[in-house]
Amino acid sequence: MPALPKLTIGALAERTGSSVPTVRYYEEIGLLPKARRGPGGQRLYDESDLKRLTFVRRCRDFALPIEKIRELVSLIDNPAQDCSKARAVAELQLTYVRGKLAELRALEESLSRYATACNERCAGGASARLRDSGRPVGRK
Secondary structure (H helix, E strand, O other): OOOOOOEOHHHHHHHHOOOHHHHHHHHHOOOOOOOEEOOOOOEEEOHHHHHHHHHHHHHHHOOOOHHHHHHHHHHHHOOOOOHHHHHHHHHHHHHHHHHHHHHHHHHHHHHHHHHHHHHHHHOOHHHHHHHHHOOOOOOO
């Protein structure tokens, strides 16, 4: 697979579903490394930045606090650190994510039951009720 060409901040933001100010903010607080600069001073990003921002976005989409994301990013950036600490942080976040998944499954079930109930109540509207009664549709 060929290397990803350098991305501008706008292209990076678009590919990750972020906004340009968000990309700048994450860079400012250290969740993204400082961008390399092109000849005109324009920020340039590569595939590793794209992967990092995608990871950060997923974490934020599930409401992980910035400090927890910072811990996870630190684990990724420093694979040689104490593995017991790294495992503890990862397991704690895994427990959190599994809890969120359970909540999402429960919400999915509720919404599915609601949609099914609506389908049963509203299927076809008045014309279907008349058709099912044996009378021609449109006649009284």
